[in-house]
Amino acid sequence: MEDSQKARAKVFKKRVILSIAQKLEIIEDVDQSGRSVDDVAQEWDIPVKNINALLKDKQKYRQYFSEGRNIYKKKQRRVLRQPLENAMKLFVHEARNNNVRITIPNIIKKALIFKEKLGIKDFKASGGWAVKFVQRHDVHVANGVKKNTSFEPAKYDEISPTQMEMFGEYCTKDIYSIAKFGLFYKCLPEHTDILYSKTCGDGSFSEQRFTVVCSANMDGTEKLPLLVIGDEKQPASFKYLQSLPVDYTSACKSWMNWDVFRSWILKLDAKFQKDGRIVLIFAPDYGHLKRLLQYELKAINLQFLSTKKQPLDYGVIRELKRSYRQNLIKWSRENFDPTNTMIPKTVTTLDSISMLARCWTVGVTPGTIQSDFKKAGFLINDADPLRLCEEVEKEEGMESWFDKYCDVDQNVVCKGLLTDGDILKIVTDEDDVQPSCAENCSEDGESRELSTQPHLQSAMEHLLQSLQLIENVPTCMFEHLSAIEDFFKRRGKLKHEMQ
Numbered sequence: 001m002e003d004s005q006k007a008r009a010k011v012f013k014k015r016v017i018l019s020i021a022q023k024l025e026i027i028e029d030v031d032q033s034g035r036s037v038d039d040v041a042q043e044w045d046i047p048v049k050n051i052n053a054l055l056k057d058k059q060k061y062r063q064y065f066s067e068g069r070n071i072y073k074k075k076q077r078r079v080l081r082q083p084l085e086n087a088m089k090l091f092v093h094e095a096r097n098n099n100v101r102i103t104i105p106n107i108i109k110k111a112l113i114f115k116e117k118l119g120i121k122d123f124k125a126s127g128g129w130a131v132k133f134v135q136r137h138d139v140h141v142a143n144g145v146k147k148n149t150s151f152e153p154a155k156y157d158e159i160s161p162t163q164m165e166m167f168g169e170y171c172t173k174d175i176y177s178i179a180k181f182g183l184f185y186k187c188l189p190e191h192t193d194i195l196y197s198k199t200c201g202d203g204s205f206s207e208q209r210f211t212v213v214c215s216a217n218m219d220g221t222e223k224l225p226l227l228v229i230g231d232e233k234q235p236a237s238f239k240y241l242q243s244l245p246v247d248y249t250s251a252c253k254s255w256m257n258w259d260v261f262r263s264w265i266l267k268l269d270a271k272f273q274k275d276g277r278i279v280l281i282f283a284p285d286y287g288h289l290k291r292l293l294q295y296e297l298k299a300i301n302l303q304f305l306s307t308k309k310q311p312l313d314y315g316v317i318r319e320l321k322r323s324y325r326q327n328l329i330k331w332s333r334e335n336f337d338p339t340n341t342m343i344p345k346t347v348t349t350l351d352s353i354s355m356l357a358r359c360w361t362v363g364v365t366p367g368t369i370q371s372d373f374k375k376a377g378f379l380i381n382d383a384d385p386l387r388l389c390e391e392v393e394k395e396e397g398m399e400s401w402f403d404k405y406c407d408v409d410q411n412v413v414c415k416g417l418l419t420d421g422d423i424l425k426i427v428t429d430e431d432d433v434q435p436s437c438a439e440n441c442s443e444d445g446e447s448r449e450l451s452t453q454p455h456l457q458s459a460m461e462h463l464l465q466s467l468q469l470i471e472n473v474p475t476c477m478f479e480h481l482s483a484i485e486d487f488f489k490r491r492g493k494l495k496h497e498m499q
Contacts, residue, residue: 016046020061026051027058081123085133087114087427092139094418097258101142104130110420117424159377163282163303167378170280172218177373178283179312180213180256182412183321185352188332192405199411203253203422206231211256211414212356213264214312214320215281218373220366227264228353230254237350245357248349252422255415262293265302272299284310311376315368320356321406323363327355460485 018026022044029040030051037055041048054061091110095102104127111125111133134141167175184195186208200209213227226246231254238244247267251260265281272279278299285304294302328347335345418426463481467473 016044018044018046023054023061027054027061030055031058081120083118083427084111084114084120084123087118087423088133089137090418090423090426092137093258094423098415098417100417102139103142104134107133107139107141113420114424117420118428159305163305166280166301166303170278173221174277174279175218175378176215176224176279176281177218177311177376178213178215178281179310179317180211180284180414181317181321182409182414183210183212183324183356184208184409184412185210185324185328185349185356186347187328187405187408189329189401189405192401192408196404196408197411198409199413200253201413201416203255203416206254209254209409209412210352211251211254213256213261214316214360215268216312216316216364216369217279218370218378220369223360223364223369224268226353226356226360227260228356229256229260230349232349235349237348241350244350244353246353248353252418252426253416255413257415265293265300266296269297269300282311309376311373311378312369314372314375316364316372318406319364319368320359321409322402323359324355325402325406327359331355456488460488 026040026044029035030037037048037051041051044051088107088111091114092102092107094100107130108125108127111123111130115123115125133139182200184191184205187195195205198205200206209231211229213229215224216222228246228248229251230248231250231252233250238248247264249260249263251257261283265283268281278301280301280303282303282305285306331347331351337345460481464478467477467481
């Protein structure tokens with residue numbers, strides 16, 4: 001009798017329907033905790049085969065979360081008119097990124113505009129559709145319409161007392177600051193007068209402009225790799241390359257947006273987790289979006305400053321630009337061909353980011369970084385006090401024109417709102433990532449394969465001998481050379497020990 005009741009109970013067992021948030025929780029439980037699938041299935045009271053199906057589709061559910069969907073819904077319905085849906089999602093996303101208020105009437109009005117431009121006939125932007133769109137994508141709408149539809153965080157002259165109290169909880173090596181700036185990376189001295197007053201608020205000159213994001217710790221002992229944002233997904237000069245000295249990404253109009261910033265911060269968070277460090281990072285204010293990111297971070301205490309200037313704005317950016325401009329002038333002179341004045345060689349994206357990475361590593365001194373933190377009011381009263389170093393003096397031979405040349409992009413904006421045309425271009429783009437033809441590439445078109453073992457071996461030996469013939473070479477230089485040799489050996493490119 002009891003067996004038959006158990007059998008009927010098993011047959012008529014109510015089906016468990018999980019939301020995307022619950023599915024993500026199960027996926028993370030299996031991936032991170034190391035628990036067996038059987039244990040997790042028993043805890044959630046669902047079949048093992050359902051757990052295996054979730055693990056198979058885990059990338060899909062993680063993509064739902066990254067797209068900002070409402071992960072607490074138990075069903076994700078198929079959306080009709082996908083181009084219109086994507087355009088509206090991007091419009092809402094841009095409004096969020098720039099702290100613009102969103103209302104139901106604004107959503108309906110924008111949907112009608114996109115409908116006409118996309119040539120969609122059988123669609124009515126009704127109030128019911130707008131409400132469902134808001135629910136689908138968890139959009140926070142404002143009540144009523146105000147004249148001032150944007151919000152800019154208030155700017156103060158000093159750091160808040162609450163943030164000042166955090167300094168005592170971290171060493172200076174674990175306190176970082178983030179700053180961003182625009183850079184006309186192709187600009188030579190003869191172009192200074194043309195570009196000097198440009199702000200690029202409409203996204204112009206994106207083909208010769210970068211947005212660069214730099215970050216360094218308080219005592220100047222660690223400079224994180226630069227984040228460089230361009231407008232090309234795959235520049236021609238990147239062909240066959242698999243590694244770069246910076247983090248390069250593309251964005252519309254070469255602007256910094258929330259998605260780029262979030263992805264970069266999450267990558268840094270994973271790095272610090274791997275190193276077993278807990279760090280404090282200060283970044284420019286992003287309005288209400290900052291709360292969404294702070295909950296995702298595990299190794300980074302991310303604080304947003306509302307001050308008029310970030311710590312690295314006082315001298316680090318200027319020193320980096322000066323070093324880059326010097327290297328660009330030198331590159332231009334070395335690559336000048338007097339026999340070919342009709343089509344002069346221009347700096348490529350790869351040339352530029354390689355120079356930027358070198359200038360960031362060598363051209364920006366720890367003293368400048370420490371001085372910038374000091375000027376921004378970052379004071380710590382502990383056993384590891386800041387040493388304020390003297391400012392780096394100007395190099396001899398530099399005239400007043402060079403100062404203007406270095407400031408050519410000081411007014412360039414790093415972010416802004418996309419127009420309707422920009423949104424539709426992104427939505428209708430076929431995601432063609434063929435290399436651009438705008439840059440100078442190798443004429444043979446053949447793959448750049450890694451040098452053969454004899455060539456690498458000879459180069460390593462030549463470097464070692466050159467260092468040994470120089471007086472007072474720091475020991476770390478030999479250590480770096482040994483690390484490079486070990487790297488190539490592990491990749492199977494060197495067979496023999498250096499003599």
